[in-house]
Structures are given as C-alpha cells and as structure tokens.
Amino acid sequence: MRNFKKIFSFFSVLAIILTIPFLKTNTAFASSATDLPFDTSVSGYITDTDDQQIYAINLEKAGRITVKLNSYIAAVNIKLEDSDGNEVFRKYVSEGNSANPAKWSGWVDLEAGTYYIQVYKEYTYTGKYDLKVSYQEANNNEIEPNDGTVQAQPLKVNSQTVTGLISWNDSADVYKVDLSKAGRVTVKLDSYIAAVNIKLEDSDGNEVFRKYVSEGNSANPAKWSGWVDLEAGTYYIKVYQESSYTGKYTLNVQCPDLLPAPPTVNLVSNKSNVVTGKTVPNGTVSVKINSKVYNGKSDSKGLFSIKIPTQSAGTKLYIMVKDKFGDTSKERVVVVVDRIPPTAPIVNSITSKSKVITGKAEANSTVIAYVANQKIGSAKVDQYGNYVMKIKPQKAGTLIRVISVDRAGNKSTAEVVKVKK
Numbered sequence: 001m002r003n004f005k006k007i008f009s010f011f012s013v014l015a016i017i018l019t020i021p022f023l024k025t026n027t028a029f030a031s032s033a034t035d036l037p038f039d040t041s042v043s044g045y046i047t048d049t050d051d052q053q054i055y056a057i058n059l060e061k062a063g064r065i066t067v068k069l070n071s072y073i074a075a076v077n078i079k080l081e082d083s084d085g086n087e088v089f090r091k092y093v094s095e096g097n098s099a100n101p102a103k104w105s106g107w108v109d110l111e112a113g114t115y116y117i118q119v120y121k122e123y124t125y126t127g128k129y130d131l132k133v134s135y136q137e138a139n140n141n142e143i144e145p146n147d148g149t150v151q152a153q154p155l156k157v158n159s160q161t162v163t164g165l166i167s168w169n170d171s172a173d174v175y176k177v178d179l180s181k182a183g184r185v186t187v188k189l190d191s192y193i194a195a196v197n198i199k200l201e202d203s204d205g206n207e208v209f210r211k212y213v214s215e216g217n218s219a220n221p222a223k224w225s226g227w228v229d230l231e232a233g234t235y236y237i238k239v240y241q242e243s244s245y246t247g248k249y250t251l252n253v254q255c256p257d258l259l260p261a262p263p264t265v266n267l268v269s270n271k272s273n274v275v276t277g278k279t280v281p282n283g284t285v286s287v288k289i290n291s292k293v294y295n296g297k298s299d300s301k302g303l304f305s306i307k308i309p310t311q312s313a314g315t316k317l318y319i320m321v322k323d324k325f326g327d328t329s330k331e332r333v334v335v336v337v338d339r340i341p342p343t344a345p346i347v348n349s350i351t352s353k354s355k356v357i358t359g360k361a362e363a364n365s366t367v368i369a370y371v372a373n374q375k376i377g378s379a380k381v382d383q384y385g386n387y388v389m390k391i392k393p394q395k396a397g398t399l400i401r402v403i404s405v406d407r408a409g410n411k412s413t414a415e416v417v418k419v420k421k
Contacts, residue, residue, distance in 0.1 A: 033116055038065075041132040044119060046073060052120035055131065059112050062165050063137040064247075067117065068105040071096035073127035079118045080108070088115065088168055092122065101130070109138070109167040109246035138248055140165040142173055149236050152176035157185075158259060158327060161252040164239060166193060171241035175251065180325040181232045183257025188225040189239070191216035193247035196239060198224070203234040218247065260323045262332035263304070269339035270313045276305045279321040279329075288318040288331075313338035313408065338408030344415045345387075345404045351420045352396045357389040361404040362412075370401045370414075396421040 033056035036042060044053045057065065069078050071093045080088040088108055096102030119129060142164040146153040155162060155175040164173045179185070189198050191213045200208040208228055216222035239249060263279035275287050278298075285304045287294045289311065296306035298321065311317070315336040322328045342362035350357055361367050361381045368378040369389060379389035381404070394400065398419040404412040 036117065036131070036133055038133055038135040041130055043128060043130050045128050046076060046119070046121050046126050048124075048126060052118055055117045055119075055133075057115050057117065057133055057135075059110055059115070059135065061137050062109075062111045062140055062167060062170075063135055064107055064109050065115075066105060066107040066134045066136075068103075068132045068134075069093055069119070070101040070103055070130040071127075072098050072101045073122075073129060074125040075122040076125065076127075076129060077118075077120050077122050078104070079120070081116050081118070082169065083114045083116070086169075094122075096127070096129075098127065109165060111144070111165075111167050111169050113169075138165045138167075139163065140248060144170070146173050146175070148172075148174055149176070152236055154178070155237065155251070155253060156326070157253045157255050161250055163248060163250050165248050166196060166239065166241050166246050168246060173239045175237045175239075177235045177237060177253055179230055179232050179235065179255065180258060180327070182230065183255045184227055185230050185235075186225060186227040186254045187237065188223075188252050188254070189213060189249060190221040190223050190251075191247070191249045192218050192221045193242075193249060194245040195242040196245065196247075196249060197242050198251075199238045199240070200228070201236045201238070203236070208235070212242065214242075216247070216249075221249075258325070258327045260321055260327060260329045262329045263319050263321050265317075265319050265332055265334045267337060268311070268317060268334050269337050270311060271339050272308070272336070273310050274305050274307050275317065275319065275334075276303075277319070278302045279304060280323045283321040283323050285319065285321045289315065311336045313340075338406060338410060341410040342404040342406045342412045344413045345402050347400075347402050347415050347417045349420060350394070350400060350417055353393055354419075355391065355393060357391055357400070357402065359387060359402070360385045361387055362406055365404045365406045367402055367404050370403075371398055376400070394419045 033054040036055035036057050073096050075094040077092055079090040093102050093104045140163045142162055143153045145151045152174040155177050157177060193216050195214040197212055199210040213222050213224045260280045263277050263285060265277040268275055279285060279302050281298060281300050281302045283298045285296050285298055285306060287306050287308060294306050294308050296304055298304040313336050317334045318331045320329045320331045342365050345359055345361035345367050347359040357369055363381060363383050363385045365381045366378060367381060367387050367389060369376050377389045377391040379387045381387045396419050400417050401414040403414045
C-alpha cells in the first residue's frame with residue numbers, strides 16, 4: 001500500500017510537470033504580445049522557428065472590431081481571446097499562396113478591455129500574412145453592470161432613451177421601470193441585431209410579455225413596440241441575446257398617464273414681471289423665454305408665481321412643471337399680450353375748411369376722431385406713423401377729440417384740437 005502511494009505520487013507530479021509547458025497563463029500570453037493599433041496593417045511570418053505571433057488590442061469602450069487576415073500560407077490559424085483566456089473565435093484559413101493570398105475577415109461586438117489575437121502555425125505550413133483590425137465604438141449609454149434585477153439600470157419613463165449593446169461578453173441588459181400610478185405603458189425597441197429578445201416582468205418575477213424581434217441589421221433596425229395596461233409598481237425590462245447574435249439597440253418607455261397636465265397660466269402682458277398660475281402641488285415650474293429659463297415652486301395648493309423680466313408683446317413663453325415623482329408635463333405656450341396703450345396722437349391744425357385730419361401716431365394703429373360722442377372719421381396709421389383721415393368740414397370753434405387704438409385694442413388718451421376759421 002505504501003509503494004502504491006509512492007507510485008501514485010510520482011505519476012501525479014510527472015503529469016503536472018508534463019502539463020506545465022502546454023498551459024497558457026494570461027501573464028505569459030500578455031507579456032509576449034505586440035500592441036496592434038487599430039486600422040494599421042501589420043505583416044507577420046510563420047516559420048519553423050517562430051510558429052506563432054500574438055497581438056494585443058485595447059478597447060477603451062465597448063464596440064465592434066473587424067479582423068482582416070490576408071494569408072500567403074497554404075493553411076494557418078487565427079484565434080481571438082479575452083484577457084482571461086476565454087476564446088472569442090478561432091478560424092482555420094486555407095488555400096493561400098505567395099501569389100494569391102487567402103482573404104478572411106470577421107467581426108465581433110466586445111465590451112471594453114484587452115484582447116489577444118494569435119496567428120499560429122497549421123501543420124508544417126509557413127509563410128507571410130497581413131493582419132488588420134478596425135474598431136467602431138458602440139456609443140452605448142447603458143450603465144454596466146446591469147445583468148439582473150439587483151443591478152438593473154433605472155430607466156426614466158417618458159424622458160429617457162437608452163442605447164444598449166448585446167456583445168460577445170454581455171448577453172443581457174436589465175432595466176428598472178417605476179410607475180407612480182396605473183397607466184398604459186408603451187415599450188419601444190429599435191434593434192440593430194439580427195435577432196434579440198425583450199421581456200417585461202413585475203417585481204415578483206411574473207412575466208407580463210415576451211417578444212422575439214428579428215431582421216434588424218446595422219443599417220436598418222427592426223422596429224417593435226407594444227403596450228400594456230399596468231398598475232403602479234416596479235417592473236423590469238430584460239433585453240437578452242438570441243443564439244449568438246450581437247449588436248446595438250435603443251429602448252424607451254412611454255406612459256402619458258404619468259405626466260402632469262401642463263400648468264394653467266394667467267394672462268401675461270408686456271407690463272408683467274411675474275408669471276402666475278396653477279399646477280400640481282409642490283411642483284417645480286419652469287418658464288423658458290428664448291434661451292433663458294426661470295424656475296419656481298408651486299405651493300401645497302398648486303399656485304405659483306415666478307419672477308421674469310418684462311417682455312415685449314408677442315413674445316412666446318414656454319411653461320412646464322415637474323412633479324414630485326420627477327415626471328415633466330408638456331409645455332404650455334403663452335404669448336405675451338399688449339397692455340400698454342399708445343401715446344396720444346399728434347394732430348395737425350384743423351380749419352373750418354379742412355376735409356382731412358393729418359398727423360402722427362403709433363405705427364399700424366388706428367386713429368379715430370370724435371365730436372362730443374359722435375364719430376366723425378377714422379384712418380389707419382402707416383408703418384412710418386403717418387395718417388390722413390377724411391372728415392366733413394366742421395364749424396370753427398368745434399372741439400375734435402382724436403385717439404389712437406393699437407392692434408391689441410389699447411386706447412390712448414385723447415388729443416383735443418379746436419377747429420380754426
């Protein structure tokens with residue numbers, strides 16, 4: 001029995017010793033690698049004394065890499081691994097020769113990290129090859145990790161569109177949706193992936209719906225949307241891999257029932273220096289005027305008053321409110337009305353023979369002449385402020401009262417002129 005243990009220990013140690021040369025450690029793999037810049041073609045040679053070359057590529061952000069190999073070798077192998085030694089792909093490339101290289105290319109979507117390309121010998125074949133790797137950033141704005149409900153990324157209903165990436169090393173993304181009240185929820189998915197799955201679950205893991213979305217590609221996304229009536233609560237949307245397909249997608253969730261109504265706004269004139277009205281209690285009200293925004297709070301009854309600079313008539317104000325749940329209403333558009341009357345018109349001398357009244361007044365206003373309470377004429381003021389009003393000749397000593405009325409209906413004070421002989 002003691003001899004058996006010795007023999008067993010001997011062969012165990014021997015097996016470990018024989019295995020060590022064939023074990024690839026990540027440290028050794030990385031230390032022998034040559035950095036390969038993107039979009040730069042490099043040439044390598046497989047020889048009897050140098051049967052493999054290793055290249056390191058570094059992805060600062062997630063994206064798609066495309067690997068191109070032109071092989072002048074009868075047969076050669078190319079392999080891609082991550083920094084933990086997990087194989088991403090392996091390809092046998094054959095039928096190349098010194099006159100006509102075998103051309104191979106392949107792409108894969110990857111998360112940020114360091115990866116290694118190994119070009120290595122097949123059988124006794126040797127020769128030259130050209131290698132080039134290009135990279136396209138995914139520009140996804142999802143927050144990793146978000147692979148399950150515990151790490152689910154919050155997705156803001158009605159206001160947020162997320163761009164996600166299903167990649168070789170990230171096969172699922174989970175998003176958390178909070179509904180402050182019951183309503184109809186619409187989920188929209190644009191998938192640039194050949195096939196992908198989307199699923200909605202409640203907080204207890206009960207499936208609300210599941211959908212297989214196919215026929216998307218990098219140029220033309222597959223567009224899918226679906227709606228469902230839900231109670232208030234927390235829900236999870238899972239976008240996950242179908243087969244080995246990878247790529248980008250965009251996702252957003254709409255629920256108009258969550259939005260507060262646009263604020264009710266009182267009249268705003270070119271005399272006003274506050275905007276007042278009513279909305280949801282304890283909301284954040286914003287007034288946008290051109291590029292500037294003025295903010296305020298509504299009180300417990302929903303009343304608000306926000307200071308603004310006095311604005312010209314015709315200026316548009318855009319008012320909206322964000323409630324305590326963070327939901328923002330649509331804009332209420334208010335146009336500043338004219339409440340400033342024009343100045344009294346200038347009236348030239350009038351005689352008992354005059355058949356017209358002339359003078360100056362606010363441009364584009366209307367001038368009206370009265371004797372006592374009787375209207376005797378009116379005229380439109382031109383863009384330069386001049387007017388000519390036809391009247392019947394009046395007796396000397398008659399008092400003629402002339403006013404100006406602007407387009408908003410504001411009336412000036414009267415200019416009173418006495419008719420001369």
